[in-house]
Amino acid sequence: MNYDEKNIVEKFEQEVWLYLDQSLPEKRMKYWDKKLEENNYLKNVINNIKYVTNSYNGIQQPILNDERFNSMVDKTIKSKTLFNNKIKQYFIKEERKIYQGKLAFLFTLLIMVFSFIIINNKKNFIKKNITVKTSIYMDWNANSIDKKINKINTRIKLVRNEDFRNYYYNRIIDNQWKKNTIEIGSKIRKIKINLENYKF
Amino acid sequence: MLEKELIIKCKNGDGEAFRYLMLNYKNKLFGYLWRFGKDQFHTEEMFQETLIKVWKGISNYNDKNKFSSWLFTIAHNVAIDYIRKKNLILSVNIDTLKSNPTQNIHDDKFIQKETVNLIIEAVDILSEKQKRVFLLRQHGELSFKEIAKITNEPLNTVLSHMNYAIKKIRKQLEVKYELR
Numbered sequence: 001m002n003y004d005e006k007n008i009v010e011k012f013e014q015e016v017w018l019y020l021d022q023s024l025p026e027k028r029m030k031y032w033d034k035k036l037e038e039n040n041y042l043k044n045v046i047n048n049i050k051y052v053t054n055s056y057n058g059i060q061q062p063i064l065n066d067e068r069f070n071s072m073v074d075k076t077i078k079s080k081t082l083f084n085n086k087i088k089q090y091f092i093k094e095e096r097k098i099y100q101g102k103l104a105f106l107f108t109l110l111i112m113v114f115s116f117i118i119i120n121n122k123k124n125f126i127k128k129n130i131t132v133k134t135s136i137y138m139d140w141n142a143n144s145i146d147k148k149i150n151k152i153n154t155r156i157k158l159v160r161n162e163d164f165r166n167y168y169y170n171r172i173i174d175n176q177w178k179k180n181t182i183e184i185g186s187k188i189r190k191i192k193i194n195l196e197n198y199k200f
Numbered sequence: 201m202l203e204k205e206l207i208i209k210c211k212n213g214d215g216e217a218f219r220y221l222m223l224n225y226k227n228k229l230f231g232y233l234w235r236f237g238k239d240q241f242h243t244e245e246m247f248q249e250t251l252i253k254v255w256k257g258i259s260n261y262n263d264k265n266k267f268s269s270w271l272f273t274i275a276h277n278v279a280i281d282y283i284r285k286k287n288l289i290l291s292v293n294i295d296t297l298k299s300n301p302t303q304n305i306h307d308d309k310f311i312q313k314e315t316v317n318l319i320i321e322a323v324d325i326l327s328e329k330q331k332r333v334f335l336l337r338q339h340g341e342l343s344f345k346e347i348a349k350i351t352n353e354p355l356n357t358v359l360s361h362m363n364y365a366i367k368k369i370r371k372q373l374e375v376k377y378e379l380r
Contacts, residue, residue: 013363014356014359014360014363016363017344017359017362017363018344018359021343021344023343023345048366048367048370049366051370052319052366052369052370052373053338053366055315055319055373056319056323056338056369057338058316059316059319059320061227061230061231061234061339062230062231062234062240062243063227063230064226064227064230064244064247068244069222069223069226070219072244072247072248072251073215073218073219073222073251075248076218076248076251076252076255077215077218077219077255079252079255079256
């Protein structure tokens with residue numbers, strides 16, 4: 001093969017697939033048609049291609065049996081609902097602008113609703129906190145009220161027993177120690193009076 | 201029913217139309233994926249994945265492109281992802297093919313079993329890119345412009361891969377026959 005022949009073979013190799021697909025311009029197709037008649041090396045290029053591709057095509061390809069194929073298709077169809085398909089179609093159609101407008105409106109509405117819910121939830125949160133604090137406050141009040149009620153109870157009992165002095169002391173003196181001392185003192189005074197009246 | 205009509209029905213969610221549409225490509229697609237999956241199990245997994253992606257994505261399919269080109273683009277991506285995930289080597293299980301009977305080639309000559317093995321081995325030693333181009337051409341029956349789109353490579357590069365693939369396979373076959 002001389003230099004020119006080598007050159008033309010290389011060029012043909014670059015275009016041979018387009019020539020076989022008949023996707024070259026008409027002039028170029030005719031050019032190679034003519035060259036192929038003259039040049040055996042070019043024919044050889046085509047023969048080599050045909051030999052390999054025909055040999056490969058001659059191999060029996062593995063086949064997927066129909067039963068297996070059908071079960072795979074069934075599984076595939078189940079994987080997508082018609083609903084998804086319709087939604088996608090909305091965006092393909094010409095009216096997509098209308099749908100987009102509607103969608104934008106819907107989104108705005110949704111955002112408004114969510115904001116409202118969030119704000120409301122926040123308010124509730126504060127209210128709940130206040131309630132908790134109030135309940136603690138109420139507990140404290142209840143204790144002090146309980147104490148006061150107890151005091152009143154004791155005083156009522158004293159009044160019932162006509163022990164006015166004790167009642168008086170009890171009313172003005174909260175200190176138990178002082179109260180007891182005063183009580184003991186009054187008893188000693190009573191004993192003294194009794195002793196003075198007693199004649200040996 | 202025409203392919204276009206089937207596609208429109210598929211877009212409307214018609215599962216039976218999808219079945220008929222894919223029936224036309226069943227064997228081509230399975231044969232293509234087999235070269236990557238090497239056995240029935242892996243190939244079926246890839247085939248199922250391809251079906252799901254086609255069914256889910258059919259509403260996005262643009263009628264201006266050839267359906268087979270779109271289909272093989274999906275299959276190609278599924279195969280590449282699958283191989284990466286499973287760490288499969290791009291080789292063909294010859295034993296499984298050995299058991300298959302041979303059939304007529306275009307020249308009405310029978311290819312002997314040994315020749316089948318040689319061709320499979322020859323395809324197996326191609327570089328990854330050469331193999332992809334070769335398999336897409338043989339199984340998908342796609343034009344090189346379509347293959348260039350699928351593989352995301354310039355047309356000249358794709359043509360060059362194909363030329364190298366043919367030369368390598370041819371050479372491999374010659375060497376084997378000379379050795380005998």
